[in-house]
Amino acid sequence: MQGLTAEIIKGLWYVALPGRDLKAGAMTAKTLLGEPMLFGRTASGEVFALRDACPHRGIPLRYGTFDGTSVQCCYHGWRFDKTGTCVEIPSLREGQQMDLSKICTPSYPCVESQGLVWVFVPRAGETPAEAGYPAPPLMPDFDAGEAPRFHCMLPFHCSMDHAAFGLMDPTHAAYVHTSWWFKKGAKKLRPKEKVFAPSELGWSMVRHELPPQNIAYKILGTPVTTEISYMLPGLRIENIRGSKMQATGLTAITPVNEGETEVHQFFWVSAGWLSAAKPLVEHLMRVFLDQDRVVVIRQREGLVHDPKLMLINDADTQARWWMRVKDAFVKAQADGKPFENPIQPMTLRWRS
Ligand code: FES
Ligand SMILES: [Fe+2]
Structure with missing residues (x-):
């Protein structure tokens, strides 16, 4: 990495x-x-x-x-x-x-x-x-024939590892994703504590209830619960269930080569009326994803000098897990053995 x-x-x-x-x-x-x-x-x-x-x-x-x-x-x-x-x-x-x-x-x-x-x-x-992988993964709560309602893709000028770190980085949002409609800045960091468990090709942030003050989720009908799964080869699947509707988001990173990556964001939502808001929603998705794209371009200016990088405790634990899962998978392939997930259940704590 x-x-x-x-x-x-x-x-x-x-x-x-x-x-x-x-x-x-x-x-x-x-x-x-x-x-x-x-x-x-x-x-x-x-x-x-x-x-x-x-x-x-x-x-x-x-x-x-x-x-x-x-x-x-x-x-x-x-x-x-x-x-x-x-x-x-x-x-x-x-x-x-x-x-x-x-x-x-x-x-x-x-x-x-x-x-x-x-x-x-x-x-x-x-x-x-x-x-051992006869079919691609299915998004929860939606049928095999159901297409995503929203999509955007941006090419990221970075390796799949740095793109993957962005998927599972819980503490960058307050600094990178600052918008009037999302987070205004890093003034009010809140303590977070989330339970994680291993899954087939990665791990999940175990289903939990979202805080009632989360405006974006109020349209789903409270209470709203979410589960986020991270898996090889670079998929983040967030399944949100409310009393009125469900939504599933997929962020998928697909390497173009060893140093370039395509990052897709898709959403499936059960409410058909939201299709009317497609231009606005896809614009906001693009603004959000572009904030991640710009940050890796800036990061690249530093990476060309080959600095030694750090992964600190709980906030960067998932980035460490990504490297461990990836390394274990590649080693199992090379040894001709079944992949054994090295992740153990764990509770992580941070401020974001
Ligand atoms: S037919 Fe393709 S190169 Fe000749
Ligand atoms: Fe991000």
Whole structure:
């Protein structure tokens, strides 16, 4: 975690993009985890992900065209289906048959769930089931077909470790997220005490009641309870339940490479009338996320000099847990053993 770059974890599901950004018959290219990927949605609605490189001469397939069934390379017109298998080589003449099924660009397991396109990035050709993670996680309280009502994504000029620390940093909000509508400043820090417990790929801040003075949550109908889960490969899922409605927030960090990260924020809410406020809500989400983005750009000015960094007691315990969970996961992968969560139940105390 010390430097500008961080080790990327493979063998897990990552958020690639919101499903609504990928129309039927369209494709879009993204580099994720250092790999060039081409995402597409067939005319019949299925999403897919291919390595964005033509096996003939390596040119990115994104420069070609997609007819809703196959991607045609821009260079010599070879066509590839959604599994990445070659289905046509226009230059072949009679008597020049080739086994096209042996020609392919690699494909990535790719699924759409709850309105998100997830991609599985294997370590060495392993399937998600072989890796032990057959499907991406489900957001609590919402159906598999239910898309998030709100989304914003900003590219962060930092490694996935420093982006992850931001997800689980309980004491920066009073200094970084200062707005008239959120926190006015760090004048009134309150003592906090929260119970944490290990979960499948990380840990949770155990469900607890929010303070009644929390205005944002009053629309949910008091009492309001919340549970926040943090898990590899960089997901923070906050599930808020009120007497009138439920909301689930997902912050997902997806590394572009070892030193760049995409940070997505999604919200599912049970109240349909909130859709009318979408432009305002997504604007406020962007303002909030941009405050985190700016702080890591400033942090970068210091990190280029490779300073020794500190993680202090309770306030930074979750950052330490992130490194421990990540290291344990990578070691278990290398040893070919099941991951054992090193986190123990604990109560943490801080002022924020
Ligand atoms: S480089 Fe793609 S078809 Fe030749
Ligand atoms: Fe933040």
